[in-house]
Amino acid sequence: MVPGLVVITMAVVAMIFLSPSVTRNRGGKILAFFPLFVLPVIAGSLGGWRHLERSKETQFCLSCHVMSEHGKSLQVDDSNFLAASHFQNHRVPPEKACYTCHTDYGMYGDLAAKWRGLRHVYVQYLGSVPPPAEIKLYRSYNNRECLYCHEGARTFEEGVSHNLEPTTLPAIKSNEMSCLASGCHEQVHETETLKDQKMWRRGQK
């Protein structure tokens, strides 16, 4: 739809470009308002929205070579691998797997994610790209991102390990005890171990 609108807009703008004399009178000036203002603004806005939506896709994130190992880690045949088990069991939308876990569920989460994305592109093309195993988060993972889905869920609220101590669940919810660094869900991507892992393929048993 958006490319079609862009092509139509280009055709109308081309008419103005080829014969600007149609805008000579007042009626022509008003007529030119659509191809030179309304249509480009609509086409540009829809194009921007389309780009933003597509930038949330797993394929988009994995299109950079440096992310290929993280992409492979989604296929590990081991339910202890957090990213793989979420991806394979559709606990996150597979087509937006990276974005779902790595955006902030705060007020400006989308904006912050895009800002970090620009930084990634800068490092990819102008900086020095670290090996996949050395890629780290800018700051420790916030439980808020896990709780966005898991808070209130029975398996989370009543889980045995989450209720061993009366202080555990409140500590998790307040981000004092990390879901990832507490010895519970610590295997996430583990790209350095991938060569030793069995991989899962959809449709194979």
Added chain:
Amino acid sequence: MIERKLRFAAALILAGLLVQLITLLGNHPLAFLAFIFLGSPLIFAGVVIYLYSLVSGEGTNPNHDS
């Protein structure tokens, strides 16, 4: 004069839309960046020049006004 400005505005918008069309064909961070830093500014500049040509009054010619 206003026709030259309109033609220039149309050329910028056309170039911006062409960049946008090309970037929509691929799903890659570079396509996203090309849209943000090349396509969008071209479209924006074209629209601004068009609006400026309207308010600058250079085209106000009663003989041509129907």
